[in-house]
Structures are given as structure tokens and as C-alpha cells.
Amino acid sequence: MEMIIAGLLDSISPASLMFLILGVSIGVLIGAIPGINGPMAIALFIPITYYMTPLTAIGFLVGLNKGAFFGGAVSAVLLRTPGTPEAAATSWDGYPLTQQGKGEKALRMALYSSVAGDFISTVVLIVIAAPLAAVALFMGPSEIFALISLALTVIAGIGTSSISRGLMAAGLGILFGLIGTEPVTALPRLTFDIYQLGSGLSLIPVAIGLLAFSEIILQLERFTGKNSGQHTAIEFSSKPEDRLLSIKEFFSNIRTLLRGSLIGIGVGAMPGLGAPVASFMSYDQAMKRSKNKQDFGKGSLEGIGASESANSSVVAASLIPLFVLGIPGNLAAAMLMGAFMIHGMQPGPLLFKENAQLMYGIYGSLVLASLFLLLVGRFGLRLFCKAVNIPAMILYPIVIFTCIMGAYLGKSSMFDVGVMLIFGFIGYFMRKFDYSYVAFLIGFILAPEWERALQQVVIISEHNTYMFFQRPVAMILMALTLFVIARTFWTSINSSRRKRMEAAAAAAGEHKAD
Amino acid sequence: MTRIKRDSIAYVLIIVFCIVMLGWGIPANTPDYPGYGAPSDLVPNVSVSVMLFMACLSLFYTAIAIYLKKHIPSAEREFPEDLKDGGGFTQVGRINLFHLGAIMLPCVLLLPAIEYLGYIPASIAFLMALQYVIGCRNWVQSIVVSLALTATLYVVMRYGFGVPVPGPQLF
Incomplete structure (x- = not known):
């Protein structure tokens, strides 16, 4: 109990509160700018957290992520330009409302739905993470090794249409993650006599390069020479009924919000699915169950609520596998895992045992972040709307220069800036060739832990290769890993065969028509 | 291809x-x-x-x-x-090597420039070159953005985080 009180008191210290509000505000602002999303923002701001206490740093980054999720709705509603896939469903109903002059009302619905989904998800995280972590403490190195193997397999499918390319990306990420000092011999490995690699590649330049720098190169490719990046001015109606969201309007959609939140929690807690799945699933369910199906796609508040409550509830839910098992469920969680590691902590069940006060502090910050999101969103809505109009000519140089200085800031080393540029280059090609940079990054982060678990298994078992068969949970997890690989390949082959038949049928049809 | x-x-x-x-x-x-x-x-x-x-x-x-x-x-x-539908949210597409080179070149040149010239002149030159590559032909805007950004990050790093900026020190 003392730990809980001490942790909660830490979360309301002036520094924590200040950085939490700052994180939420910057998150909403950044999320509102088309093309910049939560994980990217975390990658850009992780270097700054070097200079904060662990609680302040995690609180700041969590606030940033929560803010960015709502911020994504701003550009989706006002411009029909979802900066991230999860905001796409919001734009389907948000933008028609903007065209009717009810953009502010749509944004208020998005805000309240986001806060509701986020709050419910945070409560679920708080209630279930610690008990599940207590169970997870019984896991040994065999189970951890098997679990990471399973996670890498599941995650290989994120961000690519091909599981084989996902596995290749994860393999490359693991290879890069192993550069540095080998844990058993304490000698350099894969450093190619480059002494700066002796301590391994830092997460910060790798993440900034892959997530932010490569994304900006791609966005510039679409932007350069085409337009000025200026959007048309957005007009809001001055009528109160078009601007404000009544209590009745909000509560008439409460079932949709609850359903969306539960979908988001379920999807977020499972590694590999992510917010877009939650958002589309929730929207689909809302449309099927709605009494006003015909309004969907034409400016339905219910549609906005379904999408926003689901995608925002993914944020806290994706921390469940991270806190309980030390496995990041999505990119944002992977970046937060990196932030934990930078501050000398290994996410996983031991976190509750070794850093209980900090964990309760993080819980406090998570709840407060929901509250601050409501306040910041409510009072800064019009200001954030202006962010969508920041000229690209000014925005992109700022982001690129921040990437460079962010990479430098971690170790005050220009070598890291070079690493960031190389990974920006690699990231550009990975995106263009459909290799999952998400799988790469998660492989990179999990590789040392995966190898450590394997070394422990080998040493404890004295080279007994049947060790996994003697541990039922490990055996089940390994069997699941094989099942996931087999099933994914089977589905992929079937889907490919079906598409091929469809393509053949279409080609035959065209031939006949000619 | x-x-x-x-x-x-x-x-x-x-x-x-x-x-x-x-x-x-x-x-x-x-x-x-x-x-x-x-x-x-x-x-x-x-x-x-x-x-x-x-x-x-x-x-x-x-x-x-x-x-x-x-x-x-x-x-x-x-x-x-x-494709007719544009492929949804995918970022797969043709490689634009000229564009990639145009963005990467100033970034790569910044590394030695910052070591030899120092943070402030190298950063200002880099930002102006980058804005030119992006398509900004308004020199006043380019200079103002370069100066403001360089100065802001200098102050944040030097006095906010106490981290020395790369290259020769000004203050």
C-alpha cells in the first residue's frame, strides 16, 4: 500500500505533471500534422528523455502517444487526410461533417470518444496487468525464449503483405540487434573492427532513422514540386448546435463507445494486430448494429465514436503484453520498451517486483494523461486545428534537423547521426520494397533478450536439447509458433491461389470482350 | 522495370x-x-x-x-x-533515386561540415540547402527558418540539456 501511495504521489509531482501536460500537448499537435504519427513522435522525443527521471520520461512519452492518437483525428476530420491508417475510419464520417460546417462538433465527438476509450483501456490495464505479471513470474528462460519466438513470428506479419518478407525483416533486425558485446564471452561480435560498435547499435538512431527519417524522405517524394503544402482554410459554423456536442448526443452513442473500447482492448492486448484493425472492426460492428445505418459515411457521430474509441483504447491495452511479458505488441509499445531500457529497466513481470513504486507512478501518469487529453483537447482544439496548415516547406526541414540532432543527443556522437542516416536509407528501401520495418525494429529490440534466454536455457540444461520438451508451457508456445508459421503460409498460399484465379478469370473476360 | x-x-x-x-x-x-x-x-x-x-x-x-x-x-x-485503387496505405512504389540522393546528400555532407566548420555555420548552410532541395525559393523565408531553427536547437541543447553541440564551440 505504501508503494502505491508513494508511486501515485510521484506521479503528481510538479515535474511529472508538467512533462505529462507537455507530452499530451505536443502529441496532439504532432498528431494533427498529416504524416507524423505517435511512434514517430516517440522516436523523435526519446533522446530528450535521457535527461528526465524514469517516471517523468515514461509519463511524457505515454502522454505523447495518447495525444498523437487523438491528434490523428484532427487532420482526418478536417482534411480527409488520415496521417495514420487508424484515423482513416474517422475521416469517413468526420470529413462530411466538416463539409457541413460541423467540423468542430466532429472533433469534439472524436475527443470525447478518444478519452472514453483511453480511460476504459487504462483501467483494464491497471486491473489486470499486475496479477497477470505475478503469474508470468513463474516463467523460466525456456518459456521466455519460446514466447519471444512466438512474438517475433506473429509480429512478422505487421506492416507487410508478405509473411516471408516480414520474417526476412525480423531476421535482419535480430542480426543488427546482436552487434556489440557477446554476453557469454564478453568479446565484440559483428563489429567489423569499428570500435564505436563495441557497445552495440543504439536504439535511438536506429528508430529515428527507420521511423521518422525514412518516412519524411517518402513524404517529400510525394510533396516536392507538386504543391505548396498549404491547405484551404477550414470554416466552422458559428451556430452552437453545429459546434457543440450535447450530453444527449454523446450518451446516445455510449453503447458504441463501450463496444469500440472493448474491441480496442482485445486487439491491443494481442501482439501484432494494432490500432487500424481495431478501428475498422469497431466501425464495421457499429454500422451493422446501428439503427441509422444509412448515416454512416455521410457524417455520423456514431461512426466517429466507434473508430476513435477503438483506436485510442489500443494505446493502453498494447502495454499489457509489454508490462506482463516484456513483449511489445505494436510499434509504439516497442518504442516505450526502448525508453524503459534506456532508463535501465527491462519491461516484463519483474518490473512490478523490482520497480513497484515506479509502476504505480506510471499508472497514475496514465490516468492523468487521459484527464489532460480531455482538458488539452477541449481548450486547445482551435489551436490544434491550425497545425494542419503548417506549410510543408517549414515543417519538413524542422523534422529532418530534429532527427539529426535527436540522433546526436543520445551519446553526443556524430557516429550515431551517421547510423541514423544509414537506417533512414535502409528504411526507405524497406518501405518501398514492402519489408516490414516494424518487424525489423521489434526483432532489433528483442534480439538481446532472446539470445540471453537461449544462453540461459543451454547453460542450465547443460546442452540438453530436449529441455523445451520437458517444460509444458515452453512446448506449447513453441508448438504455437510453428502453428502460426504454418497457418500463415497456408493462408498466404491459399489467398495467392485465389487471387491468381481471379486474375486469370479477369484476363479471360477481357480477352473475350476484345 | x-x-x-x-x-x-x-x-x-x-x-x-x-x-x-x-x-x-x-x-x-x-x-x-x-x-x-x-x-x-x-x-x-x-x-x-x-x-x-x-x-x-x-x-x-x-x-x-x-x-x-x-x-x-x-x-x-x-x-x-x-493500380486503379492506388494500393491503399502501402508505401510500396518505384524508387526515385534522384530524390533520395538530393535529400541524402546535404545530410551526409553535414557530418564532416559540422566537424570542421562547427555547428552554427554548417547547420545554417545545411538547412538552406535542404529547403532549396524541397523547393523553397523564397530566400528570406529560407534564411529566417535556418537561423531560427539553428539558434533554437543550440539553446535547447547547450543550455536546456547541457549537451555540447557538435564541432567547435561558439560560447
């Missing part, structure tokens, strides 16, 4: 990379086995072998499809920019 041809070349390059790593890169750059635990080259070898297997499988699969003249779905055959 079609997408399928480009992807096949990528698979071949990955196969070559994996063979080089398995044949020279990993053995020459991993410590000798100390006699306990797992060998230090085990996990690197496994990860590279997985990449090699997947690349070979993908290449084989594509070659068989072409050889048997099967209809390869347009999403796998063509670039998303050529």
Missing part, C-alpha cells in the same frame, strides 16, 4: 548478402566458442539462415509462377501507383 522483376533482384541481393554473412561476415567477426553456453555465432547464423531460406523460397515461388505462366495478381505484379 516491373515490380516482380525488381522484387526478384532484391531476393537475389538478399541471398548474396546471406551467403557472404554465413561464409565470411559471421565466422570472421564472432568470438571463438568458449566451451559453455551456446556458440556466439548460433543466433546470428539462425537469423541469417531464416533470411536466406525465405529469400530462396520467395524467388523459387516467383520463378515457378513465371515459368508456368500463371496469372500473378496485379497487386504483386504492378506498382501501387499503376
Whole structure:
């Protein structure tokens, strides 16, 4: 109990509160700018957290992520330009409302739905993470090794249409993650006599390069020479009924919000699915169950609520596998895992045992972040709307220069800036060739832990290769890993065969028509 | 070049990379086995072998499809920019090497420039060059943005975080 009180008191210290509000505000602002999303923002701001206490740093980054999720709705509603896939469903109903002059009302619905989904998800995280972590403490190195193997397999499918390319990306990420000092011999490995690699590649330049720098190169490719990046001015109606969201309007959609939140929690807690799945699933369910199906796609508040409550509830839910098992469920969680590691902590069940006060502090910050999101969103809505109009000519140089200085800031080393540029280059090609940079990054982060678990298994078992068969949970997890690989390949082959038949049928049809 | 041809070349390059790593890169750059635990080259070898297997499988699969003249779905055959639906949220597409070079070149040149000229002149020159590449032809805006950004980050790093900026120090 003392730990809980001490942790909660830490979360309301002036520094924590200040950085939490700052994180939420910057998150909403950044999320509102088309093309910049939560994980990217975390990658850009992780270097700054070097200079904060662990609680302040995690609180700041969590606030940033929560803010960015709502911020994504701003550009989706006002411009029909979802900066991230999860905001796409919001734009389907948000933008028609903007065209009717009810953009502010749509944004208020998005805000309240986001806060509701986020709050419910945070409560679920708080209630279930610690008990599940207590169970997870019984896991040994065999189970951890098997679990990471399973996670890498599941995650290989994120961000690519091909599981084989996902596995290749994860393999490359693991290879890069192993550069540095080998844990058993304490000698350099894969450093190619480059002494700066002796301590391994830092997460910060790798993440900034892959997530932010490569994304900006791609966005510039679409932007350069085409337009000025200026959007048309957005007009809001001055009528109160078009601007404000009544209590009745909000509560008439409460079932949709609850359903969306539960979908988001379920999807977020499972590694590999992510917010877009939650958002589309929730929207689909809302449309099927709605009494006003015909309004969907034409400016339905219910549609906005379904999408926003689901995608925002993914944020806290994706921390469940991270806190309980030390496995990041999505990119944002992977970046937060990196932030934990930078501050000398290994996410996983031991976190509750070794850093209980900090964990309760993080819980406090998570709840407060929901509250601050409501306040910041409510009072800064019009200001954030202006962010969508920041000229690209000014925005992109700022982001690129921040990437460079962010990479430098971690170790005050220009070598890291070079690493960031190389990974920006690699990231550009990975995106263009459909290799999952998400799988790469998660492989990179999990590789040392995966190898450590394997070394422990080998040493404890004295080279007994049947060790996994003697541990039922490990055996089940390994069997699941094989099942996931087999099933994914089977589905992929079937889907490919079906598409091929469809393509053949279409080609035959065209031939006949000619 | 079609997408399928480009992807096949990528698979071949990955196969070559994996063979080089398995044949020279990993053995020459991993410590000798100390006699306990797992060998230090085990996990690197496994990860590279997985990449090699997947690349070979993908290449084989594509070659068989072409050889048997099967209809390869347009999403796998063509670039998303050529498809009617644009391919959704995918970022797959043609490589614009000129654009990539134009963005990367100032960034790469910044590394030695910042070491020799110092943070402030190198950053201002870099930002102006970058804005020019992006398409900004308004010199006043370019200078103002460069000066403001350089100064802001200087103050934040030097006085906010107490981190020395790279290169020769001004204050």
C-alpha cells in the first residue's frame, strides 16, 4: 500500500505533471500534422528523455502517444487526410461533417470518444496487468525464449503483405540487434573492427532513422514540386448546435463507445494486430448494429465514436503484453520498451517486483494523461486545428534537423547521426520494397533478450536439447509458433491461389470482350 | 522495370548478402566458442539462415509462377501507383533515386561540415540547402527558418540539456 501511495504521489509531482501536460500537448499537435504519427513522435522525443527521471520520461512519452492518437483525428476530420491508417475510419464520417460546417462538433465527438476509450483501456490495464505479471513470474528462460519466438513470428506479419518478407525483416533486425558485446564471452561480435560498435547499435538512431527519417524522405517524394503544402482554410459554423456536442448526443452513442473500447482492448492486448484493425472492426460492428445505418459515411457521430474509441483504447491495452511479458505488441509499445531500457529497466513481470513504486507512478501518469487529453483537447482544439496548415516547406526541414540532432543527443556522437542516416536509407528501401520495418525494429529490440534466454536455457540444461520438451508451457508456445508459421503460409498460399484465379478469370473476360 | 522483376533482384541481393554473412561476415567477426553456453555465432547464423531460406523460397515461388505462366495478381505484379485503387496505405512504389540522393546528400555532407566548420555555420548552410532541395525559393523565408531553427536547437541543447553541440564551440 505504501508503494502505491508513494508511486501515485510521484506521479503528481510538479515535474511529472508538467512533462505529462507537455507530452499530451505536443502529441496532439504532432498528431494533427498529416504524416507524423505517435511512434514517430516517440522516436523523435526519446533522446530528450535521457535527461528526465524514469517516471517523468515514461509519463511524457505515454502522454505523447495518447495525444498523437487523438491528434490523428484532427487532420482526418478536417482534411480527409488520415496521417495514420487508424484515423482513416474517422475521416469517413468526420470529413462530411466538416463539409457541413460541423467540423468542430466532429472533433469534439472524436475527443470525447478518444478519452472514453483511453480511460476504459487504462483501467483494464491497471486491473489486470499486475496479477497477470505475478503469474508470468513463474516463467523460466525456456518459456521466455519460446514466447519471444512466438512474438517475433506473429509480429512478422505487421506492416507487410508478405509473411516471408516480414520474417526476412525480423531476421535482419535480430542480426543488427546482436552487434556489440557477446554476453557469454564478453568479446565484440559483428563489429567489423569499428570500435564505436563495441557497445552495440543504439536504439535511438536506429528508430529515428527507420521511423521518422525514412518516412519524411517518402513524404517529400510525394510533396516536392507538386504543391505548396498549404491547405484551404477550414470554416466552422458559428451556430452552437453545429459546434457543440450535447450530453444527449454523446450518451446516445455510449453503447458504441463501450463496444469500440472493448474491441480496442482485445486487439491491443494481442501482439501484432494494432490500432487500424481495431478501428475498422469497431466501425464495421457499429454500422451493422446501428439503427441509422444509412448515416454512416455521410457524417455520423456514431461512426466517429466507434473508430476513435477503438483506436485510442489500443494505446493502453498494447502495454499489457509489454508490462506482463516484456513483449511489445505494436510499434509504439516497442518504442516505450526502448525508453524503459534506456532508463535501465527491462519491461516484463519483474518490473512490478523490482520497480513497484515506479509502476504505480506510471499508472497514475496514465490516468492523468487521459484527464489532460480531455482538458488539452477541449481548450486547445482551435489551436490544434491550425497545425494542419503548417506549410510543408517549414515543417519538413524542422523534422529532418530534429532527427539529426535527436540522433546526436543520445551519446553526443556524430557516429550515431551517421547510423541514423544509414537506417533512414535502409528504411526507405524497406518501405518501398514492402519489408516490414516494424518487424525489423521489434526483432532489433528483442534480439538481446532472446539470445540471453537461449544462453540461459543451454547453460542450465547443460546442452540438453530436449529441455523445451520437458517444460509444458515452453512446448506449447513453441508448438504455437510453428502453428502460426504454418497457418500463415497456408493462408498466404491459399489467398495467392485465389487471387491468381481471379486474375486469370479477369484476363479471360477481357480477352473475350476484345 | 516491373515490380516482380525488381522484387526478384532484391531476393537475389538478399541471398548474396546471406551467403557472404554465413561464409565470411559471421565466422570472421564472432568470438571463438568458449566451451559453455551456446556458440556466439548460433543466433546470428539462425537469423541469417531464416533470411536466406525465405529469400530462396520467395524467388523459387516467383520463378515457378513465371515459368508456368500463371496469372500473378496485379497487386504483386504492378506498382501501387499503376493500380486503379492506388494500393491503399502501402508505401510500396518505384524508387526515385534522384530524390533520395538530393535529400541524402546535404545530410551526409553535414557530418564532416559540422566537424570542421562547427555547428552554427554548417547547420545554417545545411538547412538552406535542404529547403532549396524541397523547393523553397523564397530566400528570406529560407534564411529566417535556418537561423531560427539553428539558434533554437543550440539553446535547447547547450543550455536546456547541457549537451555540447557538435564541432567547435561558439560560447
